Amino acid sequence: MSSDITPFRIEIPQADLDDLQTRLDLARFTDEFPDAYGVSVQRVRRLTEYWRNGYDWRAWEARLNACPQFTTDIDGQRIHFLHVRSAKPDALPLILTHGWPGSFVEFLDVIEPLSKDFHLVIPSLPGFCFSGPTTESGWGTVRTARAWAELMARLGYERYGAVGNDGGSMVSPEIGRLATSHVVGVHVTQIFSFPSGDPAELADLTEEEQAAMEVLRWFWEEAGAFNVLHSQQPQTLAHALADSPVGLLGWQAQLFDQELDDDFVLTNVALYWLTRTAGSAIRFYYENAKAAPPPAEPTTTPIGLASAKGDFQSIRRFAERDHQNIAQWHTYETGGHYAAHLAPDVYAGDVRAFFSGLLQGQRGQD
Numbered sequence: 001m002s003s004d005i006t007p008f009r010i011e012i013p014q015a016d017l018d019d020l021q022t023r024l025d026l027a028r029f030t031d032e033f034p035d036a037y038g039v040s041v042q043r044v045r046r047l048t049e050y051w052r053n054g055y056d057w058r059a060w061e062a063r064l065n066a067c068p069q070f071t072t073d074i075d076g077q078r079i080h081f082l083h084v085r086s087a088k089p090d091a092l093p094l095i096l097t098h099g100w101p102g103s104f105v106e107f108l109d110v111i112e113p114l115s116k117d118f119h120l121v122i123p124s125l126p127g128f129c130f131s132g133p134t135t136e137s138g139w140g141t142v143r144t145a146r147a148w149a150e151l152m153a154r155l156g157y158e159r160y161g162a163v164g165n166d167g168g169s170m171v172s173p174e175i176g177r178l179a180t181s182h183v184v185g186v187h188v189t190q191i192f193s194f195p196s197g198d199p200a201e202l203a204d205l206t207e208e209e210q211a212a213m214e215v216l217r218w219f220w221e222e223a224g225a226f227n228v229l230h231s232q233q234p235q236t237l238a239h240a241l242a243d244s245p246v247g248l249l250g251w252q253a254q255l256f257d258q259e260l261d262d263d264f265v266l267t268n269v270a271l272y273w274l275t276r277t278a279g280s281a282i283r284f285y286y287e288n289a290k291a292a293p294p295p296a297e298p299t300t301t302p303i304g305l306a307s308a309k310g311d312f313q314s315i316r317r318f319a320e321r322d323h324q325n326i327a328q329w330h331t332y333e334t335g336g337h338y339a340a341h342l343a344p345d346v347y348a349g350d351v352r353a354f355f356s357g358l359l360q361g362q363r364g365q366d
Contacts, residue, residue, distance in 0.1 A: 101255050
């Protein structure tokens with residue numbers, strides 16, 4: 001393993017694309033049943049047909065390769081990342097982290113607006129896409145946060161911000177905890193703080209908080225099976241995900257909202273298929289489920305939330321228990337779970353405002 005930083009280009013062999021085409025042509029579909037039972041056959045058939053006869057991987061490959069990409073080895077694992085430098089030499093660096101079933105593609109539409117003011121480092125999580133597969137256990141939130149701190153140090157960045165969505169909203173606060181002297185702030189789209197089990201915490205919930213709790217209850221009781229399976233037996237599912245692109249599409253589609261465009265969905269699915277990393281990616285859930293309990297002390301690095309209606313609903317009273325320095329808390333009507341893609345101007349504006357505010361406050365204290 002080497003600590004060198006090596007330029008990287010995506011170059012999927014044509015034989016792999018031909019194999020994918022054959023598997024799509026020979027796809028077998030299950031019988032149709034109401035949507036309440038899960039992702040519908042109608043949706044999977046429609047996306048599969050577009051994947052077969054309309055979607056252009058080579059065009060997307062060229063778009064992805066328009067971004068400077070690199071790999072390096074950290075803690076025994078190859079790490080892939082985009083590195084887009086701002087024209088401003090003294091710009092604040094940001095490290096942006098995705099989750100499952102997304103990828104670094106989540107942030108493509110905010111690279112242009114954010115790079116006007118920030119240097120951007122956008123890695124693939126260990127085990128995900130070109131950072132995979134993982135070859136040993138332990139690659140959960142904390143180990144990833146340590147690797148990201150090492151990555152930023154290796155790039156020569158002494159002060160930087162951490163940004164995340166989904167799994168990245170778990171990793172980014174941990175970077176702030178582990179590298180407090182280097183991280184100026186953490187910006188996330190979800191704060192995963194839940195009731196502790198003490199009935200007193202639920203005694204005086206507001207109507208808004210009760211509504212947020214109902215969203216959480218519905219999600220975990222009606223749509224949380226993926227989390228249970230990933231956390232308990234990811235390898236059992238991995239066999240199917242490695243063998244069938246349509247099966248992979250159907251599994252990932254449960255977490256891709258209906259309003260997302262087909263190209264965004266298929267580019268993310270194709271990345272996992274073509275890199276054969278769906279199985280190693282879902283191990284991230286297992287590693288977190290088996291990890292030691294998180295620190296009881298709240299984080300102290302300034303944290304900002306940009307939440308969107310229709311996404312996971314963070315509840316501030318629980319967030320304040322786990323994060324003592326909440327510097328910004330915004331909820332938007334648009335954006336959904338993939339706000340950086342669906343509402344890039346709103347998302348980029350919130351990120352910019354958060355870090356600009358922190359930097360101005362720090363200058364005022366100097």
